[in-house]
Structures are given as C-alpha cells and as structure tokens.
Amino acid sequence: MSVEQLPRTIWWEDGSVHMIDQTRLPLQGDVLVCSTYEGVIVAIKTLAVRGAPAIGAAGALGVALWTHTTAAEFDQLDGDYLAAAQVVCDEIAYARPTAVNLPREANRLRAIIEEQVACGELTPVQLSELLVTEAHKVMEEDEAANRKLGAYGAELFDSPTKFLTHCNAGSLATSFYGTALGVIYATHEQGKVEHVWIDETRPVNQGSRLTAWELLFAGVPAQLICDNMAAFVMGEGLVDAVVVGADRVCANGDAANKIGTYGLAILAKEHGIPFYIAAPSTTFDLSLATGREIEIEVRDSEEIEGVTVSGTFDASSPAVSAAFDKMTADGPADLPMSKGHHMQIVRKGGGFAFDAWFKTTPTHVSCFNPAFDVTPAKYITGYITERGVLQADDIAEVMQ
Ligand code: MRU
Numbered sequence: 492m493s494v495e496q497l498p499r500t501i502w503w504e505d506g507s508v509h510m511i512d513q514t515r516l517p518l519q520g521d522v523l524v525c526s527t528y529e530g531v532i533v534a535i536k537t538l539a540v541r542g543a544p545a546i547g548a549a550g551a552l553g554v555a556l557w558t559h560t561t562a563a564e565f566d567q568l569d570g571d572y573l574a575a576a577q578v579v580c581d582e583i584a585y586a587r588p589t590a591v592n593l594p595r596e597a598n599r600l601r602a603i604i605e606e607q608v609a610c611g612e613l614t615p616v617q618l619s620e621l622l623v624t625e626a627h628k629v630m631e632e633d634e635a636a637n638r639k640l641g642a643y644g645a646e647l648f649d650s651p652t653k654f655l656t657h658c659n660a661g662s663l664a665t666s667f668y669g670t671a672l673g674v675i676y677a678t679h680e681q682g683k684v685e686h687v688w689i690d691e692t693r694p695v696n697q698g699s700r701l702t703a704w705e706l707l708f709a710g711v712p713a714q715l716i717c718d719n720m721a722a723f724v725m726g727e728g729l730v731d732a733v734v735v736g737a738d739r740v741c742a743n744g745d746a747a748n749k750i751g752t753y754g755l756a757i758l759a760k761e762h763g764i765p766f767y768i769a770a771p772s773t774t775f776d777l778s779l780a781t782g783r784e785i786e787i788e789v790r791d792s793e794e795i796e797g798v799t800v801s802g803t804f805d806a807s808s809p810a811v812s813a814a815f816d817k818m819t820a821d822g823p824a825d826l827p828m829s830k831g832h833h834m835q836i837v838r839k840g841g842g843f844a845f846d847a848w849f850k851t852t853p854t855h856v857s858c859f860n861p862a863f864d865v866t867p868a869k870y871i872t873g874y875i876t877e878r879g880v881l882q883a884d885d886i887a888e889v890m891q
Contacts, residue, residue, distance in 0.1 A: 492710035494669075494676045497662045500545050501552065501630070503623055506559055508552045512539045513663055515801050517704040519844070528557040528579055535586040535593070538695065542664020543738045543774050544633045547592030551626040553583045554600040558619035565615045572615065573608045576601070588786040589747055589863045590738035591776040596629050630666035636771035636877035637668040644674030644734070644769055644875040651685030652678060653731045655721060658692045658749035659701035660736025660769065670736040670769040672705060674875055679711045687713035688724055692749060694794040694860065718751050725762040733759045734875070737770040744868030744883025745782025746770075750861055756870035765872040772876055775890040782865035792858035797832075797850040805842040815843050 498520070501510040508531050512521040523539050525531045531553035534540050540549045557579045565572045584597035600622050607613050613621065654675055658664075661672035669676065678684050687706055692698035699715050706713040716724060724730055733755055737746040746752075746768045759766040779785060806812035818824040819838045826834040826845075831854060834847040852858075868883040878889050 492708060494662060494709040497705060497708055500663050500666060501540055501548050503552060508556050510534060510540045513541055513701060514539050517700055518802055527560060528553045531556060532583060532586045542659060543590035543592040544665040544771060546587060546590055547596035547773060548630045548633060548666050550583050550593045550597035551600050551629040554580055554597055555622040555626045558622050562615040562619045568608045568611055568613060568615060568618060576604045587788055589788045592773050595773055600625055633666040634668055637665050637670055637673040639877035640769055640771060640875050641673035641677035643880055645677035645681055648678050648683055650683040652683055653686045653729055655688040655730045655733045656702060657690040657735045657752055657755055659697040661702055661705040663701050663705060664736060671734045674734050674769045675711060676709060684711055687711055688730060689713055689715045690718050690721060691715060693718055721755055722758050725758055725764060730764050733764060733766045734769055737768045737774050738863055739785055740770055740775045741779040741782050742777045742887050743781050744871060744886055745865050746871060747782060747785045747863045747865045750864050753864040753866045756866040760870050766870055767873050767875050768871055769875040772878060772890055775886060777890055785865055788862040790860045790862045792860050795858050795860050796852045797848050800847045803839055803842055803844045
C-alpha cells in the first residue's frame, strides 16, 4: 500500500476528460467521462472534481476539450473563433470563485489561444493538440510541485509526529500526490508519522469520505474525528502539528481554505501547536493584498439540510429487476419520497445505482453555507511550498 498506487484524479483519454467521481467516493469508484466542456463545468460545480489544483487541471482540460470538440466547426483561427473561446474560458474560469488555481490554469490556456489567433499560423485542430499538451504540462507541473513541497514539509518534522488535517488536500485534490497530504505522505515515507487526525469536514465530508480513504489506501495510521473534536484532541496533547491546504493565499499571507480552517488555526495557537499551510505556488495570488478581497463561495443549503447517500443494488428477483428495468428505461428515474427526501435510480452494469438525499432538518429552516473561510496570516506558522517553507513576509518576493 502506498500513495503511488492511488488512482489519477483526472486525465485526458480518447478525446474526453476523465475523472474519478469524488461525489461517489468512497462507496463507488466511478469514472466520470466528460465529452463536452459544459460537462467539465458541471463536474467542477458539483464537486465531482474538487480541490484547488485539481480544479485548475480540470479548467485547463476543459478549455482544451472545447478546442478539440469544436475544431471542425471553424475553418481558421479568426475573430469569431477568439470571441467564442473567450466566452468558454470565462465560463470555465469562474465556475467556482474561491480557488485561484481554476482561473489561473484556464487563463494560461486562454493566453495561448489569444497568441495563436494573433499569429494565425495554426489550424483549429493544431491549436487543440497544442492545448491538450499544455493541459498535460499543467498536471505534470502540479504533481512535481506537490512532491517537492512534500519533501520540504517532511524536513520540518521529527519522529514521531501526530498530525491533524482538515478537508482533503490529498492526491484527489490535485493532479497527483497532494499538498497537505503530500507533506504527510513524504513524512510517512521517512517513518516519522505516528498518527493523523482527520477532521470529518462538514458539510460535504471531504475528510471522512476522501482523506480517510486516501490515508487508508496509502497505509498511513489515521483516525477520523468530527470537526468539533479538534479542541479536545489538541487539549489532550494528541496533536503536534496541523497541516492543511489552501485555495488562495494572498500577498500578506492570509489564506482561504475549507470552512473550519480558521477555527482550527485559532485552536492551534491557543494550544501552542504549529499550524502550516501546504500549497504550490499556483495557489498564491499576489494580486490580492489581503484575505478580505477573496470571494467566498456560498453553496446550496441542501448540503447542510440533509445527507447524501449513493450506492448500488442488485434486484432481489426477476420481478423486481423487471420493475426497475421499466422504471429506468428512459434514463434516470426519480423515486417519489415523503418528507422532502429524494432518490434517483439509474442502470449500472447489470444492476442499479441510486443517489439519495435524506432531509435531516425542519422543512423551512433557513441555512447559510459558506464553503471556505480565511485564516489570517498571524495564525500561520509557515507556508510549505515547492519553493521552500516560507513566512508571510517572504511571499511577495518568493512568489513573484
Ligand atoms: O470545496 P473543495 O472540496 O474544493 O475544497 C477543497 C479545499 O478547501 C482544499 O483544502 C484546498 O482546495 C486545497 S487542495 C490541495
């Protein structure tokens, strides 16, 4: 068991974007195939692909996919082509607002489109090949950065270290290897990880579904806790360091990450525990002076009003099978349910799969669901990057 055996998060295959569907992990290892750029946008918005560097890769592949699928519609790279491409790049770049990696990588490919339209030497097919290659470079650079920052991070810790992490800043959140979990994997490879506390990370449970799955897979000793147990384990002396990822780090070092990170940083300070942000240079945004300028994504209240359950089932008898067959003959079937719950059934292989949502709150309760918060730089012990372990004061110079 090793991190190296984890599946790739997202890849290009047969003219489509393939990804592990993270909404279904850990119960199912479905691969989602997007054959249109709109499909990639849906995957980003619904968190089938998530985590700052991974949505950056999805953004790059999404732009490349549009150029691939539309190459036959355009005779040449002209003003019409550019106008259409700009609309697509904007749609992709701003599909989610908080992680800077998404606009960064979509705009990296946009810049190539602009350049090639201006010089007019390539055909639309040749441009699409160039962009697929560039999207691969985005992913290769991300993996290399994560491995490097992991190695820098491992130097910080002596044996045996007890970590706490929040959300999933693992291989699944990146092209491969991970940021916060990259540090933990590299430290584990050196035999220096005693324990990892995994915050469950309500409401979407990236910790309990994804980080727990990754660490089990990689053979790292870990235990799951609810988010509200972090203070207890810190108070008991069971945490030596907190390491989390980031979605955007500003020029002054303020860092946006999954909701709940800010509270953890305050808890760590109170308990005298170092609090590290692990992030590649692509997550730093020097155009924003402070975290006040970061747009925080507010997601649908359904995420906190209930729980989502996905699974598969085999029909128990030919009669049941025939009934489900009939129900799903025209595609996914919505099953009527009481009390606001809902369930959809689809055919899957020889059996059936379901996605269900069960309401756990009173019908008309009002919810507020910010997906990220900003941890002020004063709570951050250091930034573990592929350019070294930085202090807030180093960021402006090192991340230029
Ligand atoms: O909403 P998500 O799951 O995309 O949020 C992900 C996080 O907040 C991660 O910690 C962050 O993107 C770093 S991923 C290396």
